[in-house]
Amino acid sequence: xxxxxxLLVDRxxxxxxxxxxxxxxxxxxxxxTIYEGHFPGFPVLPGVLLIExxxxxxxxxxxxxxxxxxxxxxxxxxxxxxxNFVRPGNVLxxxxxxIYEGSGYIKTENRVxxxxxxxxxxxxxxxxxxxxxxVFQEKLVAHALNIGFPAEFAKNVR
Amino acid sequence: xxxxxxxxxxxxxxxxxxxxxxxxLESHAIDDLGIxxxxxxxxxxAIDKAFGIKLPLEQWTQEVNEGKATTEQYFVLKNLCxxxxxxxxxxxx
Numbered sequence: 001x002x003x004x005x006x007l008l009v010d011r012x013x014x015x016x017x018x019x020x021x022x023x024x025x026x027x028x029x030x031x032x033t034i035y036e037g038h039f040p041g042f043p044v045l046p047g048v049l050l051i052e053x054x055x056x057x058x059x060x061x062x063x064x065x066x067x068x069x070x071x072x073x074x075x076x077x078x079x080x081x082x083x084n085f086v087r088p089g090n091v092l093x094x095x096x097x098x099i100y101e102g103s104g105y106i107k108t109e110n111r112v113x114x115x116x117x118x119x120x121x122x123x124x125x126x127x128x129x130x131x132x133x134x135v136f137q138e139k140l141v142a143h144a145l146n147i148g149f150p151a152e153f154a155k156n157v158r
Numbered sequence: 159x160x161x162x163x164x165x166x167x168x169x170x171x172x173x174x175x176x177x178x179x180x181x182x183l184e185s186h187a188i189d190d191l192g193i194x195x196x197x198x199x200x201x202x203x204a205i206d207k208a209f210g211i212k213l214p215l216e217q218w219t220q221e222v223n224e225g226k227a228t229t230e231q232y233f234v235l236k237n238l239c240x241x242x243x244x245x246x247x248x249x250x251x
Contacts (some may be wrong), residue, residue, distance in 0.1 A: 077197055102206060104216035105199050125199055 020098030058096035059137035072126035080122035085132035
């Protein structure tokens with residue numbers, strides 16, 4: 001995780017459009033100014049960042065489904081459950097599964113695992129829209145390829 | 159078997175917490191019931207699931223934005239239900 005850049009997953013471990021499943025790894029930073037407030041003497045990764053990590057993970061799946069032509073804007077978060085404290089240094093597995101592809105929107109179920117324990121889960125809905133900026137699209141795809149996004153889904157943009 | 163309108167009424171009532179008696183065939187989902195585009199995503203999902211169809215929301219939005227259609231054509235419930243029935247028929251549902 002590079003929290004200061006809001007990059008919350010480190011690498012795409014697997015991505016299958018056929019199965020509608022993506023898995024990403026994310027290592028919680030050992031040090032961060034966030035822990036000075038959250039919480040003094042008991043550092044915990046804020047739950048909102050775990051939700052964002054799930055959204056970013058699901059986003060890679062949607063990006064692959066659209067061949068990098070469209071961007072998923074997080075719109076609805078349902079049934080979010082923060083089950084356990086996520087601590088500095090934890091190596092997390094973030095999983096997202098497609099549950100529905102509608103007209104212009106996508107729903108996914110997501111969860112974060114640490115050593116096979118579910119730390120949190122949520123259902124998310126994304127509006128899937130054309131990229132608002134070609135620079136954004138190019139930079140996002142470049143980052144995607146750096147963290148293991150399958151190149152076959154980025155042919156249209158590269 | 160409930161009618162299309164009854165099912166849509168139930169979906170709107172449950173999704174948006176709107177009293178059933180306020181939901182009428184001539185109601186405009188946006189103008190009369192105050193449903194915004196985000197809430198309509200939840201409604202569209204529930205409609206798709208309930209009827210086994212896919213509401214073409216993107217196409218409708220584009221047509222409205224381009225002035226080729228009015229929101230009444232898609233979001234007055236009578237018209238919405240007719241479109242659901244047409245989509246069901248086209249899919250053989």
